[in-house]
Amino acid sequence: MGERVTFPSSTGPMLAGIIDKPEGAVRGWGVFAHGFTLNKESPAASRICKQLASDGIGMLRFDALGLGGSEGDWGDGSFTGKVDDIVKACEFMAERNTAPDILIGHSWGGAAVLAAARQAPGVRAVVTVAAPVDPSHVEKHYDAVVDRCLSEGSAEWMVGGRTLTLKRAFVEDVREAHLHDKIKTLRLPLLILHSPTDNTVGIRNATEIFRLARHPRSFVSLEGSDHLLTARGQARRAGRIIGAWADAYLDDE
Numbered sequence: 001m002g003e004r005v006t007f008p009s010s011t012g013p014m015l016a017g018i019i020d021k022p023e024g025a026v027r028g029w030g031v032f033a034h035g036f037t038l039n040k041e042s043p044a045a046s047r048i049c050k051q052l053a054s055d056g057i058g059m060l061r062f063d064a065l066g067l068g069g070s071e072g073d074w075g076d077g078s079f080t081g082k083v084d085d086i087v088k089a090c091e092f093m094a095e096r097n098t099a100p101d102i103l104i105g106h107s108w109g110g111a112a113v114l115a116a117a118r119q120a121p122g123v124r125a126v127v128t129v130a131a132p133v134d135p136s137h138v139e140k141h142y143d144a145v146v147d148r149c150l151s152e153g154s155a156e157w158m159v160g161g162r163t164l165t166l167k168r169a170f171v172e173d174v175r176e177a178h179l180h181d182k183i184k185t186l187r188l189p190l191l192i193l194h195s196p197t198d199n200t201v202g203i204r205n206a207t208e209i210f211r212l213a214r215h216p217r218s219f220v221s222l223e224g225s226d227h228l229l230t231a232r233g234q235a236r237r238a239g240r241i242i243g244a245w246a247d248a249y250l251d252d253e
Contacts, residue, residue: 007092009065009072010084016040016069017062017089019098020053027056028250030102031089031120033082033109034061035228036138037159039068044106044129044229044238051239057102057246060093066164075154075165078173079135082108083115090120101250102127104242107201107227111135114209115182125189125249127242130227132201133208135177142166183212191245192219193238200227218245 002018009015018040030052034045040061049059064082066074086103093100099122105113110131117126132138139146142157149155149166157166190213194206210219220241222234229235 005060005092007062007088009070010081010088011065011072011076013065013070013072015062015065015071015085015089017060018049020049020059020061022053022056022058025056026058028101028246029058029093029098030060030104030246031086031093031100032059032061033086033089033103033105033112033116034064035107035109036141037067037074037162037164038107038228039063041068042106042228043235047229047235048104048106048129048239048242051236052243055240055243057243057250058098059104060089060100062089073165075167075170078170079108079112079115079177080173082112083119086112086116087119090116090123094121101125102242102246104129106130106229108132108135108138111137111177111179114179114186115177117186117188118182123188125191125246126186127191127193127246128206128209129193129229129238130195130198130201130222131192131205131209133179133183133205133212135179136174137201137205138174139171146171180212183209184214186213189216189249190218191242192217193222193241194219195222195225195227197224198227220245 063070110128145155
């Protein structure tokens with residue numbers, strides 16, 4: 001059963017989330033960060049978190065700034081802001097005495113959890129699902145308007161049937177974000193999940209993350225999956241893999 005919650009973002013607007021709670025014994029807790037312009041109801045977020053909850057791991061999944069049920073303007077966000085909001089989500093969970101043992105991110109959210117993990121209270125292990133090694137990988141989604149955005153300060157951008165406002169500060173922040181040193185100094189157990197046939201974020205990204213990371217590190221191939229994990233059973237399969245791998249890092253006292 002999911003509990004709807006809200007908590008303040010790093011910049012003030014309230015973020016909307018759902019905590020998927022285990023019905024039986026609780027093995028641990030976690031926080032999930034969704035992809036670039038997705039939300040907490042995307043297949044990867046909802047299905048992975050529900051699977052983990054059924055396996056005894058309670059999960060908070062939340063909408064990023066200006067998406068889904070969250071307040072604010074998406075255009076006022078940034079990669080730095082997403083990282084800071086993940087930390088705020090972990091602090092919110094810690095205040096409820098359910099500090100997250102694991103931090104999971106899908107796609108751009110996977111890049112963000114790599115940057116947020118060392119700042120997040122309680123986190124013992126990190127999982128990336130179809131994550132890019134370079135946050136600026138997302139620029140290909142808005143490359144048609146990026147020049148106008150940089151010259152004029154902002155530009156409207158159509159994505160998923162919605163009009164979002166891309167702002168110069170967002171583009172510049174993403175271009176300045178680098179993960180190599182953060183991955184090298186993560187010092188937390190890391191599980192990398194990626195499909196070899198991911199046509200949105202290629203498998204080479206998983207290879208590079210794995211190369212940069214230090215042990216304990218693990219890689220599992222999500223064969224047959226697309227980037228969004230929409231194929232039948234793929235997101236739940238990912239959830240089962242995460243639940244088994246995370247067992248050693250859960251505070252189930």
